[in-house]
Amino acid sequence: MPSVPQSWRRLLFLLPVLVIALGLATGLYSGSLPKPKFLECKSNDTNPFHNLHDIIHALWAPLVVPINQPTFTTIDGAEKSLPAPEELTHTEKLGRRLLILDVDTRPLSEEGSVFGESLPTWDNLKNPSAGFLSHYMYSLIHGYSYKFIRAPQYVDRAPHWSKVVLTKEMLKSYDFVIMLDYDAMFPTPELPLEWMFNYWKIDKKVMVAMAEDPNGGDNIDLRDKVNINSGFIIAQASENTQALFKDWAECPSEKRYKDCAQWKLKLFHEQAAFSSHVRYDFLDGKSINTDPGYIRMLPCSEANGIPKVKHIGCWGQLVRHYWGDKSKTNDEFSHNVMSALTPLLARAGFGPGGNVDDFRGKYLDGAEVLDQPPSA
Template identity: 40%
Template sequence: MSASGYTSLANLGPQGRWRRVLFIAMVPMLCAFGYYAYESSYIPKSFRPSQYPYQHNVSLPANDISMETMIRALYSPILHPVNAPNFTDEDGALYRLPRTPRFNEKLGKKVLILDIDSRPLTDNGQLMNEDLRWNDMRPLSAGMLSHYMFAMIHGYDYKFIRAPDYTDRWGTWVKVPMMKEALKTHDYIVFMDSDVMFHYPHLPLEWLLNYWNMTSETLAMMSVDPDEPQNYDEKGNRYLNTGFVIAQQSKRTQEMYKAWAECPSEKRYKGCEHWKKDWAHEQAAFGNYLRYDFDRAEDIKVLPCAEANGAPAAKDRGGCIGIFVRHFWVNKGLLKESMADQVMQYFLPRLHQHYLANSHEHIIDKKGFKLDNADLIPLTEEEKAALKKTSNENQKDEGF
């Protein structure tokens, strides 16, 4: 037993370990049960669009305590409508759809949330290690788990593709042919590097597609990179960041991805071999060649850096603060903190509401008494009135 009173699972006997694991597992289950046992009217004020104070009624399967059910219990009641005309962020800023929405229903399994990696990721703290724990989880594991959670929240498909390695180029090139393959089975794919997260897990992709205007002719959407010297292509335009890509299935999209993957062969693009191993690899190849070849008006949608790149810690680097999608190239260590925020800012209000809703069971009000050493003595009406003027004079704002 440590000074703090904590005993690790490894130091407990078999029954002690079993009881502790059961206790830990029951905490979110009980919270979810408590939330649904009490009809909630809570929506975080910072997420309330001015015209859409939505609170959805959600039915859960009886006796179902699966992870999917717990995720639904946490997020489904406050999912933002896919065609709502506006969205209010946590700072109170209002974002309006600029046009009539194309997407009015959930896309479900037509959308694939996609992780791609060729590394084993089995070391301590990595995603494929069976003993992944919060206290030693590495940042990129948090990123990929957030992708998996986002897919569960909205009913999208999720896949992790363990990609084969190229023998002649930098590892990040594998994302290109793997995205091409994924577009054969899904109408829309969302590829994210492991240091990328959706900032608002309750905001559906469909709303963002409406906001960013994904038309039937759009091949892909990518964010522009920060306005910094290293982020400019040979023609003087800023690179599009390939760490976050939304792509739409079409014959022309397949042609684009094929040309992109074959770019270093120089059959189509002279000089592209340079980007096999030199930074920025496949991103530089796309920026210097593909974007100028697939250049119809609706082919490539360039997303604002402030909305789909960077994080608040990068606000001094071109204002790329990641309003909707955060890319933590500025500090990958923030991924774990961000994932905790994605859960706790939604879980805590429900826990708090449950606490207040059941206050009659656990809050004992003794304010009608005064303390005289060890005794509680009922206050007279005159004493109650006088106490209001001095009740806090021996206290700090919080604590002691």
């Protein structure tokens, strides 16, 4: 498809979801629910992707969790409860003021990737692109903004460092930036970030929140505290946050942090720099030990890892990170899609107003279907 613009070829990948969504939404919204705008398309509107946001949003609408729902049961059966209503930090949807951000320095142009010459298929989809598509889909479900930044790379550092400065840059335009590595995914796409913010008590004081790494081994910082993991970053815009990310990005220069240059190329790069240096001295000499409200450490069990590594305390109840098995991002993306389609297909096809004729009160007699029992 060399003559078709790249953006159109990527959108065409979602055509099967679009078609299914149209059919489902027609059934789901034929009753008392308001009809979505995309079902009122004018006859001269020939762009099938003009209302893609509405279509994806409608597909998940019956499943989306209210941001103030008192409890939520995770995919592994654990019940999570919000604070009392008067203690909630978010009572309104953030919408486009929240950005879901992907940053990557790789070409991603091979077969099965989002920037390939031909469209990726379900069978050849590469795991980085499965992660990116899941992030984009999640943003559409909840009405968030989304950006993919094809990043330049530092000449003297590992590519991971680029996400620090580019997250900082995006914070100039959005209230919240959620930066995800491609292998960090949402196992329950119906759960909005505002609910998680309420659960984790992300208030106006919090500048950044990240999950803890597994406790032990190489995941211990220079002061014997467990490292953070920067594969899932919640960053809230403020002058203080700009200062924090500036110090973080400049950490290897050692203007403020002695011995930080070692993390330019050494594992765990920007994670280790933040863990061993930045969080112990930020703003005007504040530390996570003296001012823990500015930097929120999220439990590894909830915001890091996957069920396969549950034995080390990290199994991703609310946010998963597949550093333990990156190939499984494709399975997670498949689950993301089918978790919505399965109940909606069942409701549209087999629920009230569906395609079921109930003959259980009838009687069969030879080749006849009778309303009354056949005579003896």
